[in-house]
Amino acid sequence: MTHGYADHAWFDYRDSRSTPALQWGEPVQVAIHLIVTLQSFPLSFKPPFPVPGGLDRPYPDLANWSQRKVGEREGLERLLDFLDLTGTAATWSVDAQSCRNIGPLLTRLRRPGFSAVASGLDAGSIHAGYGDPAAEAEMVRQALAQIVEEQGLAVEGWHPPSGAHSPDTLDILARAGLDTLLDLNNDELPFRIRCASGSLLCVPWQHFASDLHCLQVCRQSTGQYVDDIEQSIRWLGVEALNKGPRLLTLPVHPWIVGVPHRFREFERGLRRWAAMPGVRFVNIRGVKAASVETS
Secondary structure, eight states, rough: OOOOOOOBBBSOOTTTTTTTOOOSSOOOSSSEEEEEEEEOOTTTTTSSSSOTTOOSSOOOOHHHHHHHHHIIIIIIHHHHHHHHHHHHOOOEEEOHHHHHHHHGGGGGGTTEEEEEEEEEEEEOOOOTTTTTTTHHHHHHHHHHHHIITOOOOOOSOBOOOOOOOOOHHHHHHHTTTEEEEEEEOOSSSSSEEETTTTEEEEEOOOGGSHHHHIIIISSSOOHHHHHHHHHHHHHHHHHHHHHHEEEEEEEEOOHHHHHHHHHHHHHHHHHHTTTTTTEEEOOOHHHEEEEEHHH
């Protein structure tokens, strides 16, 4: 017997004790899914609702625009240097314009320990802003064509810009041949979500653990942020003893944690977390392989 929700039929009720555990093939209590988000903000950025981290001053918002551009260059390179040096696994969430903007750094995103998901044409291509299923589907088609075919970056799924859907988004993604969605906050394990054209593996996107929420919106210090994530890892490690391996999704942005006054502290945090017993960094390809929610 299944128990649906009153407001939708996308997935059935599940409790955390009955959810199948992730199968890593080695002893792992907490898997950290580090997602580095690359976004290109057009100066004409006008989302249908206020977007955290967006350009929110009157046009032309050159101050915020140029600060975001720094993240596409210096901040990204700092993160890449550290991830390459340590062999840390990560997922890149990229939009089509960012792929063009980062130039030669794009080749470094193809390292075997990395994987990628597509995230629209740019930060302004928000699903909920199209209002027409055909136009929304064309945006998805163009983004995949530009990221995969023109830039040669293989993608393992889709992250809707700003995590915003239209009523047609899930069906459009399934029809486009995508099998994985990253953007819902409601679990610590992947789960299967249904739509008219098939189903998608929904991999959690924990916005409230992101640098965008904690550092940019809530104005935490980098040290506090690093300590809070460590406490989250320890708590999930305790739960893992009874429930099986947990997944901590950590979305970060080069223009936030990659800037000089934050990066050293964030780098120390990455090293501390990696050294904790039973902790492993993973990418989206590894999460999909470890999930039993594949049918």
